[in-house]
Amino acid sequence: MNILTPRPNPIVAALYTLRDLDVDVAILHGPSGCGFRAARLLEEDGMVVVTTSMTEEDLIFGASDKLIEVLTEANALFSPKTIGVVGSCVSMIIGENVKKALIDSGLNNKAFFVEIHGCMGANTRGAIETLKAAMDFGLIGEKEFKRQENMLLLATEVESNKGMAKSKYIKPSRGTDLKIVADYITNLLKENKKIAVVLNAKKETVYLFADILLAINLASKKLGGSVINVGNLSTEVGLLRIKRYAEDIINNLNSNNVAINFISGGMDEYPIAGKNAIDYLKDKDFDLMVAVGIPQALPLIDKESIAVTNGPREVPPLEEAGYKYVTVEIASHSTVMGTREIVFSELGEAIRNSAGIQ
Amino acid sequence: MKQIAIYGKGGIGKSSISSNLSVNLASEGLEVLLIGCDPKSDSTINLFGGKRINTVLDLYKKGVTDPDLMVFEGYNGVKGVEVGGPAAGVGCAGRGILVALKTLNKDYYIDRGFDVVIYDVPGDVVCGGFAGPARDGYADEVYIITSGEYFSIYAANNIAKGLFNLNVKLGGIVGNMRDITKEERKIKVYAEEIKSQLINVVERNPKIYESEIEGKTVLEKYPNDLLNIKFKEIGKKILSNKKSKVPTPITDERIRSILGGFH
Ligand SMILES: Nc1ncnc2c1ncn2[C@@H]1O[C@H](COP(=O)(O)OP(=O)(O)OP(=O)(O)O)[C@@H](O)[C@H]1O
Ligand SMILES: [Mg+2]
Numbered sequence: 001m002n003i004l005t006p007r008p009n010p011i012v013a014a015l016y017t018l019r020d021l022d023v024d025v026a027i028l029h030g031p032s033g034c035g036f037r038a039a040r041l042l043e044e045d046g047m048v049v050v051t052t053s054m055t056e057e058d059l060i061f062g063a064s065d066k067l068i069e070v071l072t073e074a075n076a077l078f079s080p081k082t083i084g085v086v087g088s089c090v091s092m093i094i095g096e097n098v099k100k101a102l103i104d105s106g107l108n109n110k111a112f113f114v115e116i117h118g119c120m121g122a123n124t125r126g127a128i129e130t131l132k133a134a135m136d137f138g139l140i141g142e143k144e145f146k147r148q149e150n151m152l153l154l155a156t157e158v159e160s161n162k163g164m165a166k167s168k169y170i171k172p173s174r175g176t177d178l179k180i181v182a183d184y185i186t187n188l189l190k191e192n193k194k195i196a197v198v199l200n201a202k203k204e205t206v207y208l209f210a211d212i213l214l215a216i217n218l219a220s221k222k223l224g225g226s227v228i229n230v231g232n233l234s235t236e237v238g239l240l241r242i243k244r245y246a247e248d249i250i251n252n253l254n255s256n257n258v259a260i261n262f263i264s265g266g267m268d269e270y271p272i273a274g275k276n277a278i279d280y281l282k283d284k285d286f287d288l289m290v291a292v293g294i295p296q297a298l299p300l301i302d303k304e305s306i307a308v309t310n311g312p313r314e315v316p317p318l319e320e321a322g323y324k325y326v327t328v329e330i331a332s333h334s335t336v337m338g339t340r341e342i343v344f345s346e347l348g349e350a351i352r353n354s355a356g357i358q
Numbered sequence: 359m360k361q362i363a364i365y366g367k368g369g370i371g372k373s374s375i376s377s378n379l380s381v382n383l384a385s386e387g388l389e390v391l392l393i394g395c396d397p398k399s400d401s402t403i404n405l406f407g408g409k410r411i412n413t414v415l416d417l418y419k420k421g422v423t424d425p426d427l428m429v430f431e432g433y434n435g436v437k438g439v440e441v442g443g444p445a446a447g448v449g450c451a452g453r454g455i456l457v458a459l460k461t462l463n464k465d466y467y468i469d470r471g472f473d474v475v476i477y478d479v480p481g482d483v484v485c486g487g488f489a490g491p492a493r494d495g496y497a498d499e500v501y502i503i504t505s506g507e508y509f510s511i512y513a514a515n516n517i518a519k520g521l522f523n524l525n526v527k528l529g530g531i532v533g534n535m536r537d538i539t540k541e542e543r544k545i546k547v548y549a550e551e552i553k554s555q556l557i558n559v560v561e562r563n564p565k566i567y568e569s570e571i572e573g574k575t576v577l578e579k580y581p582n583d584l585l586n587i588k589f590k591e592i593g594k595k596i597l598s599n600k601k602s603k604v605p606t607p608i609t610d611e612r613i614r615s616i617l618g619g620f621h
Contacts, residue, residue, distance in 0.1 A: 057419055063447035094450040
């Protein structure tokens with residue numbers, strides 16, 4: 001299916017994956033402005049992202065010299081340990097010989113090339129190609145590559161079966177007002193009801209989504225009721241950086257006296273961790289489930305549920321799936337970059353307000 | 359003003375015919391502009407005694423965008439332009455053609471009162487950029503050069519497919535002979551098969567490549583040779599041609615059966 005909805009492409013996914021790999025500098029061999037929204041966010045997160053600012057002239061005559069120049073400059077300016085060079089539509093159409101440029105720059109021992117462009121299908125393809133290039137370069141082993149490749153293929157499936165890629169065009173929506181959702185949750189707690197919170201977050205978004213889990217727990221401490229906490233917070237799975245996210249969150253929750261009852265998987269295992277979470281909850285007693293992060297990866301249950309997503313375009317498919325309320329954390333991508341602590345979420349704040357917590 | 363684009367299999371004689379046609383039309387008193395669209399920049403070389411002129415894209419690279427500085431006057435007053443392009447194996451020559459045509463600015467040479475503009479396009483239609491001269495606003499019609507050999511006609515048919523897809527008119531086919539049996543008949547039957555016409559044929563003649571060794575057209579080196587009359591006839595027929603239309607390409611099997619029928 002030809003999907004019209006604006007969504008990330010393989011170039012952007014490649015950049016994010018380089019960040020996950022703790023690459024210091026990403027060089028996009030293409031026009032300035034290509035992927036700039038993502039590039040700016042990733043710079044907030046500590047990875048330098050530059051382009052070779054290809055021009056019309058470069059399109060005609062080739063821009064390998066420019067790439068070598070930018071490689072040399074970036075190396076001098078940022079003293080990186082590792083550099084990732086990412087292709088773009090233009091440089092790949094004109095068949096730029098990036099591997100040769102890397103050798104000619106003399107930096108091929110610290111720089112590797114991700115052969116990708118925007119017209120290669122699902123964004124996850126960009127992540128897979130990046131991991132493959134990182135494996136060939138020696139950054140990760142084959143086992144880890146295979147595991148992540150499998151996860152990414154499952155993630156693609158989730159999006160096309162239950163998410164944003166489900167139909168041709170999905171209009172963005174904010175879903176139900178945050179205050180209505182917050183009041184609903186605090187009222188249940190006041191009635192001494194049981195809430196299961198399933199944190200199924202994708203990588204760095206956990207810094208935001210964990211705040212909702214935290215807020216519900218704090219509200220319960222004040223108002224009553226009880227909470228079962230499930231999260232994909234394994235500190236054993238994934239790249240160093242991704243494991244560090246999980247460690248940060250566990251430490252944060254510990255210092256707030258909140259314990260996770262069940263770890264459903266790793267931070268990059270959101271496509272399968274949702275199912276693990278539901279399996280765990282199957283024989284547990286609760287009145288409401290609150291799924292935050294990637295709720296579309298959870299199997300449906302026949303209990304009252306609330307979904308919290310960060311994608312306004314995930315709202316309509318989640319509503320169709322039968323959630324009582326679906327609501328959006330709109331600022332997720334910008335607030336989580338560069339942080340090592342749980343950040344305030346909008347729904348978390350609404351719950352605190354509703355519960356009268358300062 | 360009439361604008362035509364010359365297409366045909368690589369090495370079939372597009373540049374030879376374009377330059378010889380240009381100088382002969384000029385000696386009939388017409389203002390002729392020959393635009394070479396090949397990155398190897400050899401279309402106009404025989405108008406300038408074997409010298410290479412500055413190309414549009416080299417000038418563009420240096421920041422020059424004035425078309426006056428890109429058009430050079432060659433033998434017999436014919437104006438020549440070379441689009442130029444990247445070195446072999448890098449960049450994108452197709453994009454180069456599109457950018458060069460834009461930089462040249464067709465309104466400019468319409469203003470300059472040219473009677474004929476000839477685009478000499480490299481090889482087959484290999485990508486979108488190479489089809490640029492055949493698109494709206496550039497050539498009014500396309501002429502295909504072919505011999506009677508299978509691969510040449512096969513290439514001609516591929517070009518016809520491109521023209522069909524782009525909805526561009528074919529003015530006709532010009533034969534350039536390789537001295538094979540019943541060659542003119544073969545080309546004529548093929549031309550009619552795709553609902554076009556054979557304009558004329560140029561014999562295989564050593565004077566063409568002998569002149570080129572000195573960087574000349576036949577008119578300059580052998581002014582009295584009958585070949586020049588042939589080029590003038592071709593020019594006249596092209597200028598008065600009212601029969602151009604979008605061709606209907608045929609299948610490969612059909613080409614083989616047509617050519618096989620002569621043996
Ligand atoms: N009728 C002819 N008789 C003898 N030689 C010819 C004839 N036509 C072309 N040639 C010679 O064939 C060679 C190729 O011709 P030319 O360069 O014009 O081909 P082209 O189609 O422009 O090639 P390209 O596709 O590389 O641009 C030249 O050396 C030219 O002199
Ligand atoms: Mg030529």
